[in-house]
Amino acid sequence: MKLVELDLDTVRRTRVVVAGYTGRDEAQVRHHIEELARIGVAPPANVPEFYPMPDGALTFGTDVDVDGDRTSGEVEPVLVRLGGKLHLALGSDHTDRAREAAEGVAVSKACCPKPLARYALACDAAELDAVWDGIELSGLIDGDPYQEGVAAALRPLTQILAALDDRDGTAGEDLVLYGGTVPLIGGDFRYGDAWNFSLTVAEHRLTLDYRTRVRATEGATHG
Template sequence: MKLSFELDSTEPTASIEVDIKTCIVAGWAGRDLAAIEHHIEELAELGVPRPSAVPLYYRIASNQLTQEQEVEVVGDGSSGEAEVFIFSHQGKTLISLASDHTDRKLEAHSVALSKQLCAKPVARAAWAYDDVEAYWDELILRAWIEEDGSSVLYQEGTLALLRHPMELIEGHFGQRAIPEHAGMTCGTVAAIGPIRPAPSFTMELFDPRRERSIRHTYTLRILPEVA
């Protein structure tokens, strides 16, 4: 899937196009194993199967990646999750932002299918990983949803809560570098309140040292569920 980005780095901003042929969603990617286990037990009570490994890597069809601002979903039971999206271009590691949009109704049947079914919205801006590597844990993930016509903070946390992306990359690819034409989402922070659907989702990756953000908003077009 070809994606276009505006690269904001220490160098002048440049437009790039990246062809992603392998897409991986890294799940259960928190650093606090006790918190992960607690969350697994909570979801198990709702019928969500226990993961076979932690972290667990889900292969997603690359054509599910999209940079459109409207996403079509079947039914009203899906919701987004803000995640760092890491990939490479001409030998350089880059980061952006993606939503691991997931069908929550299907999740109780199969977590993998609930993720594979949904499009994965991706932002149109990117940063060089080298520019933020030294203070990676300080970067902040945020998300807002629309509720009753208002924007409500839905997620917020630093990347210190999540496994380091190089650890995740090595765990799946066996090397501490993302291969060319591959992209990986790197886990998410907890929702504020229950996980819930919303008609629109805004996500942000904030760099507090340089006071800059990558942001992306998408809305849902809900398709009918037909028996």
């Protein structure tokens, strides 16, 4: 695996899909779906489920504009396929939690930008599968531990990619695929301003740091 800088112009024009319900333990996934149903979140039609993001969803900036104060990031391994070549990247599936129960998972994900680190690890499918279970993921919110886990808890990204290609008939097309996340420390969503995420595999460590800021609403006054 080799550290490379992504071609940001190309990646910005690439289709983005967020995969959900990607846990490797199917019983835990079913339990999670039942938990969400109890707070009004509709169950997915498929497991895993795929959520296409709108054009322009990706951001490489350090300032991310959101629509409310109940949004949160999720550290995620990301598979970037460009010209048939694969890259393991680090992203955040930033999501509007207030809209998740009110309007559904697809809307809550699509209304927030998707931060992505500028650097990634060039690899092939065999290399990624070989190191997958040892990938470590962690995140901080406003400097406090927020997420921590290993990719072994998730379906391998190569399997998720194969499921998406099979379902959509898009094998070989350029794609940015967010692959799911690891548990929250304490189990509850928290909200803040500064998000610091990392992905560690072998001798490589990818990082992603950004701050959220709430967009001013129409009619708001400013001092």
